[in-house]
Amino acid sequence: MAQNRHQSLGLTDEQAVDIYRHMVLARKIDERMWLLNRAGKIPFVISCQGQEASQIGASFALDRNADYTAPYYRDLGVVLAFGMTAKELMLSAFAKAEDPNSGGRQMPSHFGQKKNRILSQSSPVTTQLPHAVGIALAAKMEKKDFASFVTLGEGSSNQGDFHEGLNFAGVHKLPVITMVENNKYAISVPLDKQIAGKNVSDRASSYGMPGVTVDGNDPLAVYEEVKKARERAINGEGPTLIEAVSYRFTAHSSDDDDRQYRESAEVEEAKKNDAIISFAAYLKEAGIMTDDQEQTIRSEIDATVNEATDYAEKAAYPEPESAYQYVYEE
Amino acid sequence: MAQNRHQSLGLTDEQAVDIYRHMVLARKIDERMWLLNRAGKIPFVISCQGQEASQIGASFALDRNADYTAPYYRDLGVVLAFGMTAKELMLSAFAKAEDPNSGGRQMPSHFGQKKNRILSQSSPVTTQLPHAVGIALAAKMEKKDFASFVTLGEGSSNQGDFHEGLNFAGVHKLPVITMVENNKYAISVPLDKQIAGKNVSDRASSYGMPGVTVDGNDPLAVYEEVKKARERAINGEGPTLIEAVSYRFTAHSSDDDDRQYRESAEVEEAKKNDAIISFAAYLKEAGIMTDDQEQTIRSEIDATVNEATDYAEKAAYPEPESAYQYVYEE
Amino acid sequence: MPVMSYIQAVTAALQEEMQRDEKVFILGEDVGKKGGVFGATKGLHDAFGDDRVLDTPLAESAIAGVGIGAAMYGLRPVAEMQFADFIMPAVNQIISEAAKMRYRSNNDWNVPMTIRAPFGGGVHGALYHSQSVEALFANQPGLKIVMPSTPYDVKGLLKASIRDNDPVLFFEHKRAYRLLKSEVPEEDYVLPIGKADVKREGSDVTVITYGLSVHFALQAAEKLEEEGIDTHILDLRTVYPLDQEAIIEAAQKTGKVLLITEDNKEGSIIGEVAAIIAENCLFDLDSPIQRLAGPDIPAMPFSPTMEKNFMINPDKVERAIRELAEF
Amino acid sequence: MPVMSYIQAVTAALQEEMQRDEKVFILGEDVGKKGGVFGATKGLHDAFGDDRVLDTPLAESAIAGVGIGAAMYGLRPVAEMQFADFIMPAVNQIISEAAKMRYRSNNDWNVPMTIRAPFGGGVHGALYHSQSVEALFANQPGLKIVMPSTPYDVKGLLKASIRDNDPVLFFEHKRAYRLLKSEVPEEDYVLPIGKADVKREGSDVTVITYGLSVHFALQAAEKLEEEGIDTHILDLRTVYPLDQEAIIEAAQKTGKVLLITEDNKEGSIIGEVAAIIAENCLFDLDSPIQRLAGPDIPAMPFSPTMEKNFMINPDKVERAIRELAEF
Ligand SMILES: Cc1ncc(C[n+]2csc(CCOP(=O)(O)OP(=O)(O)O)c2C)c(N)n1
Ligand SMILES: Cc1ncc(C[n+]2csc(CCOP(=O)(O)OP(=O)(O)O)c2C)c(N)n1
Ligand SMILES: [Mg+2]
Numbered sequence A, B: 001m002a003q004n005r006h007q008s009l010g011l012t013d014e015q016a017v018d019i020y021r022h023m024v025l026a027r028k029i030d031e032r033m034w035l036l037n038r039a040g041k042i043p044f045v046i047s048c049q050g051q052e053a054s055q056i057g058a059s060f061a062l063d064r065n066a067d068y069t070a071p072y073y074r075d076l077g078v079v080l081a082f083g084m085t086a087k088e089l090m091l092s093a094f095a096k097a098e099d100p101n102s103g104g105r106q107m108p109s110h111f112g113q114k115k116n117r118i119l120s121q122s123s124p125v126t127t128q129l130p131h132a133v134g135i136a137l138a139a140k141m142e143k144k145d146f147a148s149f150v151t152l153g154e155g156s157s158n159q160g161d162f163h164e165g166l167n168f169a170g171v172h173k174l175p176v177i178t179m180v181e182n183n184k185y186a187i188s189v190p191l192d193k194q195i196a197g198k199n200v201s202d203r204a205s206s207y208g209m210p211g212v213t214v215d216g217n218d219p220l221a222v223y224e225e226v227k228k229a230r231e232r233a234i235n236g237e238g239p240t241l242i243e244a245v246s247y248r249f250t251a252h253s254s255d256d257d258d259r260q261y262r263e264s265a266e267v268e269e270a271k272k273n274d275a276i277i278s279f280a281a282y283l284k285e286a287g288i289m290t291d292d293q294e295q296t297i298r299s300e301i302d303a304t305v306n307e308a309t310d311y312a313e314k315a316a317y318p319e320p321e322s323a324y325q326y327v328y329e330e
Numbered sequence C, D: 001m002p003v004m005s006y007i008q009a010v011t012a013a014l015q016e017e018m019q020r021d022e023k024v025f026i027l028g029e030d031v032g033k034k035g036g037v038f039g040a041t042k043g044l045h046d047a048f049g050d051d052r053v054l055d056t057p058l059a060e061s062a063i064a065g066v067g068i069g070a071a072m073y074g075l076r077p078v079a080e081m082q083f084a085d086f087i088m089p090a091v092n093q094i095i096s097e098a099a100k101m102r103y104r105s106n107n108d109w110n111v112p113m114t115i116r117a118p119f120g121g122g123v124h125g126a127l128y129h130s131q132s133v134e135a136l137f138a139n140q141p142g143l144k145i146v147m148p149s150t151p152y153d154v155k156g157l158l159k160a161s162i163r164d165n166d167p168v169l170f171f172e173h174k175r176a177y178r179l180l181k182s183e184v185p186e187e188d189y190v191l192p193i194g195k196a197d198v199k200r201e202g203s204d205v206t207v208i209t210y211g212l213s214v215h216f217a218l219q220a221a222e223k224l225e226e227e228g229i230d231t232h233i234l235d236l237r238t239v240y241p242l243d244q245e246a247i248i249e250a251a252q253k254t255g256k257v258l259l260i261t262e263d264n265k266e267g268s269i270i271g272e273v274a275a276i277i278a279e280n281c282l283f284d285l286d287s288p289i290q291r292l293a294g295p296d297i298p299a300m301p302f303s304p305t306m307e308k309n310f311m312i313n314p315d316k317v318e319r320a321i322r323e324l325a326e327f
């Protein structure tokens, strides 16, 4: 029965394989960034590894030509799906002038790209949530048919902005979909020291919206929930809170040493559920991807990542004096 | 069967009458302040009217010699029950030097009195909630047997500090009891424009604590819930969220004109459930207060309020130069 | 030309801008049916409906944050903070987000939002309904802070703020709301953000100030004229970023400078004004740069005896100008 | 005497105070097992346990607010904000609550809490891991802001802050953490909050600064000595409230003043320093009061080319001192 899951959700075979392709691309870009960091070529990495399935599954359920997204720093998968390219991401990692996110002004993974409706993000967590609500308010006021999609970590769901933003969305029944990517840690602090409730999705009832917890390692399960949420949004039924549960495979960032606070056995155990492996297996079982095709996808992605890296490495830094630009409208 | 409600809750007849006495005292002080305001003698009033039953019922369930309270501006009833006197309250209304809350520095109803373990409160709403959690943290760290009791309005439960404070309390299982006094309005904004959920108490599940909605016009019902919450607190079972539903009888404050946003018929309707009337009826039905006794209570209270007013009116203002004191430890 | 109070000028500017541009909308606490606790949005809910005059839940960080999102989309939110003192929960959204949006996105995104808030004392508002909060924000590139002193300036500057493509904090002196009245054109006009304004030409002493203190200075100047002391008064109007040129010119004009703020003295924005003068035209000065400000206590106490002690008033200004003139 | 790094001095002060007084406890994000993202609380969780080294949920307003409550009870919380940039969500608790508690309660309640946070740039931290945030708080009576420049000062001032009965913001320069090392006594000692410190005696030019810039100034001074330029360096140490007496004395000493901050120039705390000098000893000056500061852009960009452009460094300081000496 596994074979038909994507079809019964309304996904074509091509789309299902495309989800996989995006997951692998996100992973490969991320892995390359770690290599570059360890080689001293880029000063900082913060990873999506372990969360690709949630990110890509969710994005595919959205209208990526109309909906807005307010991602957080792990959402390499989301921004890829929304149209940011590997090259653009590498330009950001190298802090080069052509980086479309910030022109090298922000740390890598501080996403933003207006042409793809990716809101610009800062470092303080959770501030993007009210922004996404504001976008949804604009959709309602302007009577437009798009949804606003915002993500954050489970630790970040303890910030006041989470509460204030979701309550605002609930009161005004705004078309905003909030996905908490619960990867069980906020830097070193485990879930049970972050959140008193059992699930982050329990918080939905505070805001008069449905809440659901979903297996974040299953892109189709996430797809399904986000799809439903988007329908509600577009139908004027208001916001939804989704919790996608997965695990953070890497240290918090390249500045962190996770051996300080978690057992490597725990990490190894979690990696057994790596969605990239299990989703590949699903596609093969479903008969829509062969080993050869998988190989082709992977080598195409390697080429893309190589090319992006080369380009970005050689690209120019911003002019020092350009630092004075764009404080205000010019 | 109504007759035995207070006894079955463990309240003596004297205590039940004492609850009533406190409710009337709070009401009478409040009414006097409005008269003084309308006579131009005090610049500002903000009322407890309609919420006395919740405030006094809750306070009597606490250990008023050990527990801490972080009240909000409507909690005339709470601070009276915790030991602040009518005279002290009038000194505050007149902004006189002897005012124990602030020495005339703060507006009236910005309570605070260390000797009665009443935390000092400011005007920005909800800031007191994390303070109460901090007190509860101290109780846990010092292994002391007291609870921390904090109140706020339903509108104020939308502030980030509500979320952050209660989640902290939930994670660390702290002995703090939060009572939201839901009087259906936040200045002009009605409940349904403030809160997306159905009840404020639904928010408890976000924080891993029990939540309950109770009739705020019934002092015994509130007593019962706070009593249970206090037991949980003292037994190390953690925090509780209680929503006491009542109605705001007056305008938001002496600066507000509530005809701008609500029908007077709605107010009149609500006043039919005035807890002072219904609780008096209960006490008489239960045979523990006669009309005569009621009269005596009321005239004693009148005398108290008169005396307090006279004293406060004649009392001295702070010295102008005293404004420079106590910015830092001296 | 009709005579308007300071608060009527606020309402007029809002009303005209909402009429002019349907992207403009108002959000805040009690701004709807009630028309705001001071009445600044009175009548607008009736005129423009629920959607464009939005009563929000009681949550300032959401007011600012949702406003930012709507502004990023291309709307022009005008957010009201009920009192300037209650802007504090929104500081993260204002400073980390609104102020830095254009810069951090390398000019890709911007935040055309205005945040209005009544500030200032002298209204029995005590510690939390009297504060001047501008200094808190006057170190944040990306923000503009406008603080008008007359009904005429209110209308022209509020319209300019709403049309500005960057975030503007617009602080209105709450005691000026009904105290100050003056002629305000019915026509549409805007005044330039970032420019100070000479409110009185004079040759003996220069006063540089903003907000209600401009009026105290004008009153003092009138009295001192009888004594033959001629006061030059520069109204900063925009307190961040400051109009350096106008400040230098005004200081040079008389060589004697009095800076006035109602805020606590240490760390107030007039410290920056003094620094600009000391850096640029020190040798044009004939006397030390004097500052008249609130004392360094947390805020205005409630008790009338203490409140009076805190507030700037025409007498205090008069004395300070006279002292400088005689220096 | 052992040589310690700046961050080791932080840890030593924390450890000693926790040993000395069981009311002292630490709360913050990742301060427990991980020992803080910079390692400032390393080893303390092992030594003092879960209760006294408390990992909090990710919520700065709660960290400050719960700390305030615990401090009102009589404990002595030392709260860590992971980066100074992330103190913004806690501004309301710090300014409205901690700062005003003693005053508003007429001395009935007080808040003996210390809030530590790493600030400053030059570490590839970009816009949100590089900021100087002191100016935001340097207008709030009731607060004290301490910003030490050496390991020795760190230990003495952090201990003094923890023992202080009022709220203290303690900002540590994150680039100094491992860069700066010096001898630090093993014994218990405290240094006075509110007092500036002469870090170098000199007679030609006075530099007034704080934080990492003190070292840039010391390095510049050493070089300039060879040219015969003798630099006087005053380290503010406490930037709010300022040590006016020491500032005036230092300015008078040479008559030529250079003020340095890593913060954006406009609205930074050195504006207030300039104002104090211009108000109190203008006629002792032989040159305009010069300011060397970060440019007025939101914060330090990430790209190395732009970050370098922003940061103060010994060369920039040297040039500025030389110019003044030659004035
Ligand atoms: C307001 C704020 N406080 C602290 C930080 C530092 N910080 C960055 S990420 C992080 C943990 C976030 O955890 P979570 O929300 O679970 O997201 P995850 O990194 O696990 O995906 C912290 C504390 C920050 N960025 N912003
Ligand atoms: C942070 C903040 N924002 C705004 C205000 C202004 N204000 C004072 S009371 C109030 C309404 C409070 O409503 P609710 O919490 O329901 O309490 P109630 O007055 O109804 O008891 C508002 C908006 C404030 N005091 N603090
Ligand atoms: Mg996480």
Ligand SMILES: [Mg+2]
Residues within 6 Å of the ligand: B153, B154, B155, B181, B182, B183, B184, B185, B186, B187
């Ligand atoms: Mg209410």
